[in-house]
Amino acid sequence: MLSSQPRSATTPEDLTAPTGDSARRAHLTLPSSGVAVRSFRRFTDQVLHRWGISDDPRDSAVLIVSELTANTAQYGRALTTLFLDCPQGTLHIAVRDHGGLVQHPPRGVDADPDEHGRGLGIVASLAKWSDVHHDADGCSVRVGLVVGAGDRTP
Template sequence: MTAVQLDTAPCEGVEYVFHLPYAPRAVSAVRRRVRAVLTTLQLPADAAENVLLVASELLTNALVHALPPATLRLSRVLVDGDAAVRVEVTDKGPARPSGIPGRPVDPDEHGRGLGIVTTLSARCGVHLHPDGTCRWAEVPAG
């Protein structure tokens, strides 16, 4: 984990960066590290759980559907004047070219992640860039 100090206010202006190893247990390892950061940020328990769930969903999406490497960034932001945590996951883009169908998935097991992200976020979106994709969400911090 790398923390980059951007400002002098405590916890504000600090960006936490996690590089996702391309391995089956990567998401759970990064989740533990994210939980430690959220404790440092002193978020209310429900807000911290929401941020953790959003980060997990975006990381899993990158691991399952995108080309490595993936990077998670967490930072404090304001959304309409209210505190939030911005969660960004950047990867190298889709693992499968668009228009080529993948294997069928069981809808009871897959496909709800981005809906969860949308529900828990004040704002969320996708930014496509020449080197890949960045999915982001701003989760209210309580």
């Protein structure tokens, strides 16, 4: 059974809802870091594969998760939580940074502008919809991605 509170897990099976008529849901919380981005990507790929999401939308979702969690690693608070929910052909992805404030190193003046600032543009080009919400506790980005009616239900 899923807890209403985010928690850490090492495998998608730890956090996915039972199959059947309930919505497919999973979440993972990790410290915000560049290393965690890889874990969020792998978790997303494994969960969506388990849910039967086909390759193209799964690859898009993994890229979206990569961009959003990289942003939290670079600009966010101490923790990042990824939420995945897939009701009726649309995958909902939410990434929230929360916890203590983190001092991030400034981006160097010689940083290549082609390597920064494209993440939300990439997300917007792949997503059906997205929104960003800032509050006193952090930032949440929510995204809807069409995964298609043809994807099989587990």
